[in-house]
Amino acid sequence: MPRIAYVNGRYLPHARAGIHVEDRGYQFADGVYEVCxxxxxxxxxxxxxxxxxxxxxxELRMSWPIARRALEAVIxxxxxxxxxxxxxxxxxxxxxxxxxxHVFPPEGTRPSLVVTAKRIDPAKAEARAAxxxxxxxxxxxxxxxxxxxxxxxxxxxxxxxQAKEAGAGEAWFVDAQGMVTEGAATNAWIVTGDGxxxxxxxxxxxLRGVTxxxxxxxxxxxxxxxxxxxxxxxEAREAAEAFISGATTVVTPVIAIDGAPVGDGxxxxxxxxxxxxxxxxxxxxxx
Numbered sequence: 022m023p024r025i026a027y028v029n030g031r032y033l034p035h036a037r038a039g040i041h042v043e044d045r046g047y048q049f050a051d052g053v054y055e056v057c058x059x060x061x062x063x064x065x066x067x068x069x070x071x072x073x074x075x076x077x078x079x080e081l082r083m084s085w086p087i088a089r090r091a092l093e094a095v096i097x098x099x100x101x102x103x104x105x106x107x108x109x110x111x112x113x114x115x116x117x118x119x120x121x122x123h124v125f126p127p128e129g130t131r132p133s134l135v136v137t138a139k140r141i142d143p144a145k146a147e148a149r150a151a152x153x154x155x156x157x158x159x160x161x162x163x164x165x166x167x168x169x170x171x172x173x174x175x176x177x178x179x180x181x182x183q184a185k186e187a188g189a190g191e192a193w194f195v196d197a198q199g200m201v202t203e204g205a206a207t208n209a210w211i212v213t214g215d216g217x218x219x220x221x222x223x224x225x226x227x228l229r230g231v232t233x234x235x236x237x238x239x240x241x242x243x244x245x246x247x248x249x250x251x252x253x254x255x256e257a258r259e260a261a262e263a264f265i266s267g268a269t270t271v272v273t274p275v276i277a278i279d280g281a282p283v284g285d286g287x288x289x290x291x292x293x294x295x296x297x298x299x300x301x302x303x304x305x306x307x308x
Contacts, residue, residue, distance in 0.1 A: 022103075022104060023035065023036070024036075024103055024137070024138075024139065025099065025102040025103055026038035026099070026135065026136070026137045027095050027098075027099050027134070027135065027136040027137070028040065028133075028134070028135050029086075029131075029133055029134055029135075032098075032099075032102060035137065038135070038137075040115075040118070040133055040135065041118035041133075043118050043119060043120060043121055044115055044117065044118045044133050045115050045116040045117060045118070045119065045126070046113065046115030046116075046133065046172055047115075048121055049123070050171060050172050050173035050174075051081075051115055051116045052083075052113055052114055052115030052116065052133075052171065052172045053074065053077040053078060053081065053083070053113070053114055053115075053169065053170050053171050053172065054111065054112060054113040054114070054170060054171075054172055055070045055071070055073065055074050055111075055112045055170065056109055056110070056111055056112075056268045056269065057070050057096070057109065057110045057112070057268060058108075058109055058268045058269055058271070059100055059105050059106065059107060059108045059109060059110060059138070059308055060107055060143070060300065060305075061106060061107065062106045062307065062308050063305035063306060063307055063308060064096060064097065064100065064110065064305070064306045064307075064308050065268070065300075065303050065304065065305060066231050066232070066235055066268075066303050066304050067093060067096070067304065067306045068304055069231040069234060069235070069304070070112075070231050070268075071089055071092065071093070073170060073229070073231060074112065074114070074170075075089075076169075077169050077170045077171070078114065080166070080168075080169045081116075081169065081171070082125075083114065083116055083132060084132055085114075085132070086114050086131070086132040086133065086134035087134065092112070092134075092136075093306070095134075095136050096110050096112065096136060097306070097307070097308050099136045099137065099138045100138045100308035101308060102138075103137075103138040103139065103140075105138045105139065105140050105308065106140075106308075107140065107141060107142070107143045108138060108139050108140040108141040109138065109139060109141060109268065109269050110136065110137070110138040111135075111136065111137045111138070111139075112134075112135075112136050113133075113134070113135045113136075113172065114132050114133065114134055115132060115133045115172075116130065116132060116133075117130040117131050117132050117133050118130075118133065141269060146269070146271075149190075149273060150271070150272065150273045150274065150288070150293070150296055151288065152276075152288070153273070153274040153275060153276035153287065153288040154189065154190030154191055154265070154273055154274070154275060154276065155187075155188065155189040155190060155191075155275070155276060155277040155278075155280075156184065156189050156190065156191045156192060156193050156204070156263075156265070156275050156277070156278050156279075157183060157184050157187045157189045157192050157193070157278075157279055158192070158193050158194075158195045158201070158254055158278065158279055159180045159183060159192045159193070159194060159195065160194070160195060161194035161195055161196045161197075161202050161226075162176050163176045163177075163194070165225060165226075166225055167202075167203075167225070167226065167227060167228055168223070168224070168225045168226075168227065168228060168229060170228055177205040177206060178205075180192035180194065180205040181205045181206065184205070189277075190273075191204045191205060191206070191207055191265055191275075192204065192205045193205075193209050193254075193257075193278070195254055196226065198251075199253050199254060199255075200221075200251040200252065200253050200254075201221065201251070201252055201253070201254060201257060202221060202226045202227050203221065203226075203227040203228065204265050204267075206267055206270075207230070207265035207266055207267040207270050207273075208220060208221075208227065208228070208230040208232070208233040208265065208266045208267065209221065209257075209263070209265060210236075210263065210264050210265070210266060210292075211252055211256065211257050211260035211261075211262065211263045212260055212261045212262035212263070212264075212289060212291045212292070213260060213261060214259075214260070214261050216245070216246070216261075216291070217245075217246045217247070217248055218240055218245045218246065218247045218248070218291065219247075219248045219249075219250060219252050219260075220233065220247070220248075220249060221249070221250070221251050221252070222249040222250055222251070223249070230266060230267060230268075231268065232266045232267055232268055232270070232271060232272075232299075233266055235299060235302055235303050236266055236272065236295055236299060238302045239295050239298040239299050239301075239302045240295065242298060242301070242302060243294055243295070243298060245291070254278070254279075257278055257283070258278050258279075258281050258283065260283060260284070261284050261289065261291075262274065262275075262283065262284055262289030262290075262291050262292055263275035263278065263283045263284075263289075263292075264289070264292035264295075271296055271299055272292050272293075272295045272296035272299060273292075273296075274287075274288035274289055274292040274293065276288065
């Protein structure tokens with residue numbers, strides 16, 4: 022079945038979907054996005070994703086392209102038209118199309134909205150979690166507002182490519198003080214030797230992951246102690262466990278950092294317990 026994309030009010034064949042050549046997302050990365058997981062025919066944590074979209078738009082002084090309830094309907098319809106029961110939906114909003122100029126376009130310029138959906142094999146995702154992934158560390162060279170989920174992801178692209186070339190599944194950014202900020206497309210976590218769950222506090226240096234927030238609730242349900250603080254690369258290497266989290270990653274154990282095994286070099290029980298509990302806590306909206 023051919024894929025369908027929603028672009029500025031129209032559902033189009035994915036292969037023919039497009040935006041204006043002077044769209045500011047294309048010209049300036051002047052846009053924001055969200056990625057929602059679809060699991061078992063339900064869209065996961067839609068309220069939190071749209072809350073974060075609202076924040077990103079506000080931080081960049083951008084308007085909603087359509088009403089929030091209308092966007093919920095478009096998201097569900099895009100998933101339905103693509104017959105996605107397990108996979109992801111991608112939402113992107115830009116400041117719109119206008120003659121190229123660094124300053125904002127004239128008032129009344131309509132924001133651009135694109136929504137797509139695609140299938141992801143849940144068996145492959147489970148196998149990846151069961152095996153765990155390796156990570157490499159890279160210097161954090163991003164701009165200072167990564168708390169805004171913008172489409173300006175070039176440092177993340179380069180970090181992920183470096184990870185791939187090293188045979189790893191993710192890259193962790195490390196700040197000038199040697200502390201881990203987050204992954205190129207995920208949040209970073211460790212479990213200390215005495216069972217405490219540690220993830221960096223949500224300031225301007227990381228994206229406040231929706232999955233991260235839901236996992237804090239899952240941790241409370243499991244009775245885990247959580248510390249929201251920075252941790253160093255050395256502390257991560259010496260941890261009992263490490264893992265990454267994200268909308269399509271959920272919880273995926275980290276088994277090695279820069280070639281050195283974490284714990285016994287196998288997925289840890291805390292990470293797997295959180296993965297199993299996540300869907301009991303997450304919000305589910307029918308697609």
